[in-house]
Amino acid sequence: MxxxxxxxxxxxxxxxxxxxxxxxxxxxxxxxxxxxxxxxxxxxxxxxxxxxxxxxxxxxxxxxxxxxxxxxxxxxxxxxxxxxxxxxxxxxxxxxxxxxxxxxxxxxxxxxxxxxxxxxxxxxxxxxxxxxxxxxxxxxxxxxxxxxxxxxxxxxxxxxxxxxxxxxxxxxxxxxxxxxxxxxxxxxxxxxxxxxxxxxxxxxxxxxxxxxxxxxxxVNNLFNAAKISFFNEMREMAKGLGIDPTLAFQLTVRSAQGMWDPLYGIHDKGVYGGACLPKDTNAWIEYMEESGFNPIFMQAVREINRSIGGA
Missing domain, CATH: 3.40.50.720 (NAD(P)-binding Rossmann-like Domain)
Structure with missing residues (x-):
């Protein structure tokens, strides 16, 4: 009914x-x-x-x-x-x-x-x-x-x-x-x-x-595209750094809340903040750029956060 x-x-x-x-x-x-x-x-x-x-x-x-x-x-x-x-x-x-x-x-x-x-x-x-x-x-x-x-x-x-x-x-x-x-x-x-x-x-x-x-x-299809692109960028960065990303990705599935909690990030709670996410995003982008890489995906992530008032 x-x-x-x-x-x-x-x-x-x-x-x-x-x-x-x-x-x-x-x-x-x-x-x-x-x-x-x-x-x-x-x-x-x-x-x-x-x-x-x-x-x-x-x-x-x-x-x-x-x-x-x-x-x-x-x-x-x-x-x-x-x-x-x-x-x-x-x-x-x-x-x-x-x-x-x-x-x-x-x-x-x-x-x-x-x-x-x-x-x-x-x-x-x-x-x-x-x-x-x-x-x-x-x-x-x-x-x-x-x-x-x-x-x-x-x-x-x-x-x-x-x-x-x-x-x-x-x-x-x-x-x-x-x-x-x-x-x-x-x-x-x-x-x-x-x-x-x-x-x-x-x-x-x-x-x-x-x-x-x-x-x-x-939203269904674009989320899938975004997730694939995120891990593709991480894979390319890992190759440039001489790191095998296989284990890191497998551990991320088990450790990152955005992976094991399907409701993480979908609520209207504004920008990402806290002690880790802004500083680590900025540090990663700067490190990649100084190493000669172009972290396009993560740059876009930061710009979206900033556009709605985040760090």
Whole structure:
């Protein structure tokens, strides 16, 4: 049972049981638009629960490959949404010179609208692509409503970020750590319907606003990028100093609070301070610069701290 709605706050929806023979209620017809890594993991995950899934893709080789493996796959012009409960859109959103390229996403919206115009039923439209905060509310919902000629389409739109690793996408979908559903006030019912589809998974479901969910997906990815870059810089510094960093990194996993405490640093407590962090950051940067190295990452760390009033 969902908790009461609290505007602007994250809400946790209790998880269901693991998917066995009691597959969480009635089976649904689902459509997955964009049959790449994310799309196929999503569709095949729901297939395992007994749902009726049709994959949609523009690439003939992809469609043929899916069909050859015994699954249903069609081209966008063949989409029929009669009795479809949900449409998952997982097309790529690559970075272009002027920002995120939404062309594939826009085309997917037009393809869906063409099919929506034929039937009165309204499936939940679930965006899975990584998009910048505000994209769903300011771009995708108006695009869908304009193309469909129906201002009520936005009542059925959710944003559902994926947390899938490319090499382990299927396993990650089947065994999710969390499930996040972004919604608007208008799409409360759609978010509930989507949460019900995820009910059989042994994971907590969190519902929040569109922008919060879009932002969180970027925070998720950028944190991973930042952590990798930090240790890459430390590795390069170690090489320059003639030090093998392997043991140091392994010990850091066990000693640094930022590693063993997942909540460390996320609370709004302002700048880093205390007796150690400012002085050691400054000392390290000066030592590296005097040694002929350029500690770009740590310089940025210090500048961020200073920009909000720190040392």
């Amino acid at each position: 969902a908790m009461k709605k609290v505007p602007g706050r994250w809400r946790q929806i209790p998880s269901g049981s693991t998917a066995t023979s009691e597959k969480g209620g009635d089976m649904a017809k689902l459509c997955v638009v964009g049959a790449g890594v994310v799309g196929q993991a999503t569709g095949k995950g729901f297939l395992k629960l007994g749902h009726d899934v049709t994959f949609v893709d523009v690439n003939a080789d992809t469609v043929e490959q899916i069909r050859s493996n015994g699954f249903s796959a069609i081209f966008p012009e063949e989409i029929i949404l009669r009795d479809v409960e949900a449409v998952f859109i997982s097309v790529p959103t690559p970075t272009a010179e002027d920002g995120v390229n939404l062309s594939s996403l826009d085309q997917a919206c037009h393809d869906i609208d063409s099919a929506l115009a034929v039937f009165q039923s309204r499936p939940v439209i679930v965006f899975r692509s990584t998009i910048l905060p505000g994209t769903t509310r300011k771009h995708l919902v108006p695009l869908l409503e304009k193309a469909a000629g129906d201002s009520r389409v936005g009542e059925h739109v959710c944003y559902n970020p994926e947390y899938l690793r490319e090499r382990h996408a299927q396993r990650d979908f089947d065994c999710p750590r969390i499930i996040t559903i972004g919604q608007s006030v208008r799409s409360e019912d759609a978010a509930h319907r989507l949460a019900e589809l995820y009910h059989p998974f042994d994971a907590k479901v969190y519902r929040c606003g569109y922008e919060e969910a879009e932002f969180q997906k970027y």
